[in-house]
Amino acid sequence: MPNSPTRRTDVDADWSDLRADWDFRPGVTYLNHGSFGPAPAAVRAAQADWQRRLQSNPMDFYVREYEEAYFAACERLGAFVGAAAANLAFVENSTYGMNVVAHGFPLAEGDEVLLTDHEYGAVLRVWRRACERVGAKVTSAKGTTATLPYPFAGGEEGLKAVVEAVDRAITPRTKLLVFSHITSPTAVIFPAAELCRLARERGVRVCIDGPHAVATLPLALDALGCDYYTASCHKWLSAPLGSGFLYVHPRWHGEIEVPVLSWGRIQPATPERWSDELVWQGTRDPSAYLSVPAAIDYLDAVGIEAYRERTHFLAQYARRKIEELTGREAFVPDDADWYGSMIALPLPSGDGPALQRRLRVGFGIETPVVAWGERRYIRVSCHLYTTTADVDHLVASLGICLRDEA
Numbered sequence: 001m002p003n004s005p006t007r008r009t010d011v012d013a014d015w016s017d018l019r020a021d022w023d024f025r026p027g028v029t030y031l032n033h034g035s036f037g038p039a040p041a042a043v044r045a046a047q048a049d050w051q052r053r054l055q056s057n058p059m060d061f062y063v064r065e066y067e068e069a070y071f072a073a074c075e076r077l078g079a080f081v082g083a084a085a086a087n088l089a090f091v092e093n094s095t096y097g098m099n100v101v102a103h104g105f106p107l108a109e110g111d112e113v114l115l116t117d118h119e120y121g122a123v124l125r126v127w128r129r130a131c132e133r134v135g136a137k138v139t140s141a142k143g144t145t146a147t148l149p150y151p152f153a154g155g156e157e158g159l160k161a162v163v164e165a166v167d168r169a170i171t172p173r174t175k176l177l178v179f180s181h182i183t184s185p186t187a188v189i190f191p192a193a194e195l196c197r198l199a200r201e202r203g204v205r206v207c208i209d210g211p212h213a214v215a216t217l218p219l220a221l222d223a224l225g226c227d228y229y230t231a232s233c234h235k236w237l238s239a240p241l242g243s244g245f246l247y248v249h250p251r252w253h254g255e256i257e258v259p260v261l262s263w264g265r266i267q268p269a270t271p272e273r274w275s276d277e278l279v280w281q282g283t284r285d286p287s288a289y290l291s292v293p294a295a296i297d298y299l300d301a302v303g304i305e306a307y308r309e310r311t312h313f314l315a316q317y318a319r320r321k322i323e324e325l326t327g328r329e330a331f332v333p334d335d336a337d338w339y340g341s342m343i344a345l346p347l348p349s350g351d352g353p354a355l356q357r358r359l360r361v362g363f364g365i366e367t368p369v370v371a372w373g374e375r376r377y378i379r380v381s382c383h384l385y386t387t388t389a390d391v392d393h394l395v396a397s398l399g400i401c402l403r404d405e406a
């Protein structure tokens with residue numbers, strides 16, 4: 001059994017011993033935890049234990065052990081994200097959770113679903129399809145989205161500008177506001193509580209797309225004021241791939257309709273509450289869900305605050321070094337209220353996919369180069385195994401690539 005990591009305090013000390021808990025291929029500098037967050041050894045071992053238990057007697061496991069373990073894991077997750085377990089259900093990933101919300105959401109012809117101009121492409125597709133089915137509309141194509149101010153101003157003024165931009169985009173037909181807690185292409189932390197307050201005042205429900213916020217931010221979902229929250233634990237929490245959750249506020253429990261219908265629960269075979277429908281989704285390997293507590297234990301052992309400070313320190317280090325290299329400033333204030341463990345930096349215009357390929361093939365660096373709006377960005381994710389030397393390697397390699405492009 002792998003050791004649990006020791007508690008950390010100094011954010012700028014040498015944490016490189018933690019890299020031994022991950023298992024990267026030699027020669028890879030992995031700076032994309034934000035897309036696919038690999039799990040440390042202790043979490044992989046916990047998952048292997050669950051799988052061994054399952055395989056040693058599937059009948060006993062599924063019929064007699066699974067549900068108790070599922071609800072215990074749900075309780076632990078609830079304590080971590082500030083939600084009653086009764087308001088949570090495990091799902092494969094954020095995408096699945098978003099589809100559950102879209103499947104049962106009461107949309108009618110002429111209704112509108114509002115997204116911001118920073119949303120994840122697959123989320124946009126989910127809501128486009130839900131709208132097209134009933135003659136509703138996603139207000140998200142360019143020009144009709146809640147186009148947010150660019151760059152973001154700091155402090156109260158910056159928050160107000162975001163809230164006002166969303167406010168202006170809400171119409172009497174808007175039924176739902178969907179926004180990322182932390183955005184994918186641009187890595188911005190949105191003011192979730194303020195946006196929820198606005199939506200409530202305007203009589204609009206809110207669905208937050210939160211996969212980047214789990215572990216990055218302290219969450220208190222029951223207090224946040226959202227109606228739905230979808231997330232993946234296989235990003236920043238480093239739980240096994242295929243572990244996500246859906247939060248639904250109690251006022252909408254009766255309305256949830258799952259797209260994949262099975263028994264709901266094994267015992268009793270009839271579901272008694274909304275989340276029961278997601279407990280048994282047909283025979284599948286639930287070990288990723290059951291290992292979420294092990295992922296929380298891992299970060300707890302390091303110290304969750306220290307984890308946040310350390311990864312923000314590294315993201316800030318990357319920000320400053322890349323700004324220095326390109327002469328272009330990030331468009332979020334240099335403030336932990338606006339970005340956490342991940343930062344997106346504008347690059348001179350050029351071929352994004354070609355740059356991403358060259359960084360990987362030429363220098364062993366895995367990090368996305370994304371197009372957003374008219375610009376090209378490099379997005380850098382920092383986790384416990386990341387070191388300033390990794391960032392220096394990225395900056396030196398990026399410098400060579402940009403010089404060759406010029």
Ligand SMILES: Cc1ncc(COP(=O)(O)O)c(C=O)c1O
Nearest residue numbers: 035093094095120180184209232
């Ligand atoms: C903002 C955002 N939402 C949703 C997703 C989808 O997450 P998953 O693939 O785990 O469902 C991602 C993935 O990167 C994302 O960045």
